[in-house]
Amino acid sequence: MNGENQIQKAYESILGHDFEKAIEWFEKAIAEEPDNAAYHHKLSITFARSNKLTKAVEHASKAIELEPANEAFRFHLQVLNARELVDQAKRQLNHSSAHPERAIFLLKEAIVLDPLAIEAYLILGEAFALRRDYSRAYQTVMEAVRLEPLHELAKQHAALYQLKLQQGSDPKRK
Incomplete structure (x- = not known):
């Protein structure tokens, strides 16, 4: 199973301005695919937009740990x-x-x-x-x-x- 369905629901939540629900969906996607760096990165962005900086840094760091060469992830961190x-x-x-x-x-x-x-x-x-x-x-x-x-x-x-x-x-x- 993969987390793409949850990612889609997270984006729908973002479009509906429900960032807390989006965070829940991103977390569900990560539960499905814990080594998916892009999911951690997306969750980090949502945490940052919700002013949850500690959690944003945590997931941004995890994304870099999983994909150390990704410049976009590095810049975000x-x-x-x-x-x-x-x-x-x-x-x-x-x-x-x-x-x-x-x-x-x-x-x-x-x-x-x-x-x-x-x-x-x-x-x-x-x-x-x-x-x-x-x-x-x-x-x-x-x-x-x-x-x-x-x-x-x-x-x-x-x-x-x-x-x-x-x-x-x-x-x-x-």
């Missing part, structure tokens, strides 16, 4: 790992006594893994701003604007950091 780093950085910055250095390190790593992670650029800009390094904050969010020119929040942050820079360089304000 990199993006998931970048999301994990962004989440860690957010938690780091949310601590009232936190210093932004650790978050900056995590966010730079996230950007290496996923250079298109707009959220990482925005939070990195915030971390630089916490250090009052408005020049780097501005440069960082401008990279986000370059990647996604219509991103309103990125443009707002860029304008704010540019204003902070101008205020800092104005001799009357010092």
Whole structure:
């Protein structure tokens, strides 16, 4: 027996916006064919879309274990790992006594893994701003604007950091 029937039902569930049901169907397909890397990959994507990052990483890793040469699977895992780093950085910055250095390190790593992670650029800009390094904050969010020119929040942050820079360089304000 194979899991193709369950995969079809998973896709039907996704089309019906029932991601929990889709997860169940993908899991049933994996129960039928536990060594099918594509099934693990598809389940990982669905977990990621449902913000169940730990499970998404688990199945993405399993897909790579089963098909180590698959570049699409590797890229997906990199993006998931970048999301994990962004989440860690957010938690780091949310601590009232936190210093932004650790978050900056995590966010730079996230950007290496996923250079298109707009959220990482925005939070990195915030971390630089916490250090009052408005020049780097501005440069960082401008990279986000370059990647996604219509991103309103990125443009707002860029304008704010540019204003902070101008205020800092104005001799009357010092």
